[in-house]
Amino acid sequence: MESIGSGSRLAVLAIPTYCRKLYLQRCLESIVRMKRPDSVAIHLLLLDNNPGGEARKIFDEFSSRFEFPASYVHVKERGIAFVRNRTIEEALALDADFIAFLDDDEEASAEWMVEAFRALDSYRGDVVSGPTVRILPEGVPQWMRQSRGLGIVKRAEREGPGRGPVSTNNVIFKTFLAKDWGLRFRTDFNLTGGSDTVFFEEAIRRGAAIVWSRKAKVYEWIPPSRAKLSWMLRRNFRVGINKLRRVRLFDGERAAWRIALAGLWDVLAVRPLRLLARELRRSPRRAFRGRFVDRGVNYLAHAAHSLGMAAALFGYRYHEYQKPIHGE
Numbered sequence: 001m002e003s004i005g006s007g008s009r010l011a012v013l014a015i016p017t018y019c020r021k022l023y024l025q026r027c028l029e030s031i032v033r034m035k036r037p038d039s040v041a042i043h044l045l046l047l048d049n050n051p052g053g054e055a056r057k058i059f060d061e062f063s064s065r066f067e068f069p070a071s072y073v074h075v076k077e078r079g080i081a082f083v084r085n086r087t088i089e090e091a092l093a094l095d096a097d098f099i100a101f102l103d104d105d106e107e108a109s110a111e112w113m114v115e116a117f118r119a120l121d122s123y124r125g126d127v128v129s130g131p132t133v134r135i136l137p138e139g140v141p142q143w144m145r146q147s148r149g150l151g152i153v154k155r156a157e158r159e160g161p162g163r164g165p166v167s168t169n170n171v172i173f174k175t176f177l178a179k180d181w182g183l184r185f186r187t188d189f190n191l192t193g194g195s196d197t198v199f200f201e202e203a204i205r206r207g208a209a210i211v212w213s214r215k216a217k218v219y220e221w222i223p224p225s226r227a228k229l230s231w232m233l234r235r236n237f238r239v240g241i242n243k244l245r246r247v248r249l250f251d252g253e254r255a256a257w258r259i260a261l262a263g264l265w266d267v268l269a270v271r272p273l274r275l276l277a278r279e280l281r282r283s284p285r286r287a288f289r290g291r292f293v294d295r296g297v298n299y300l301a302h303a304a305h306s307l308g309m310a311a312a313l314f315g316y317r318y319h320e321y322q323k324p325i326h327g328e
Helices: 021-033 056-063 080-093 112-122 142-146 195-205 229-251 253-280 292-313
Strands: 007-017 039-048 070-074 098-101 106-108 127-129 132-135 160-162 171-174 210-212 218-221
Touching (some): 007 021, 021 056, 039 056, 039 112, 080 098, 080 195, 112 127, 112 171, 229 292
Parallel strands (some): 039 070, 127 210, 132 218
Antiparallel strands (some): 098 171, 127 171, 160 210
């Protein structure tokens, strides 16, 4: 790892892992190559959620290659919220100034932390995030690569103050959110996903300053089992459920019904008419060709999202993380 400065501030870099040995090795290899920001010391935490602590061997193989302290923590309680909360406990025990999260199926760019801290300091932020560039397997059709509704295309690159959403696949935040404000990841989102979005939503509502860094990139490997329309629609359905739960949590029952009904109206009436009108404005020969497939897939993604919100009105939960993990 290349160091570009001695550390006077401490950042805990947390990598939760579960059943992804090959991906974890790639992730840790990227950390070895990563540059360290000036005036920031790093302490790496590998948080192993495997029942038998299977990631310990991989950690031992890499620990001597890090030019900074590294610790292995076995979290026996199943679920990502438990792992994230354990990260907070470990970071506070180390008196860390920042907590950084990276998923075990991701690779950090060499400049990730350098650019993240540069933006954090320049814009006086409390939380910084950046683009997640998704790497698709060979043979994926072009419409899937271009589809924003399916979450494959990374979010628009921008620099400066932002509003969200923020998740733990690419984030660094100041520990005062946990130490002074008492924020924790909600365990009722443990196997449904979304505890990170709730965490940062609450931080934003309390006044935390969010910063976006367009150069603080990480790369996420998408396994073949996820590069399917069926999985992506299920993911949008689950995201819709969690969005409705967040609205109900922060804004109440009336707001939850309002946003769910608006979503259904949008996919049942507004979007189909807009899609049809856009195509009919083209020449008869070109109508329903070209990007119609892309737009149709995006419509299905929005429909799955809205159906998820509607299902959540009646208490439906989709426990995505109770099922086998994608990747290897």
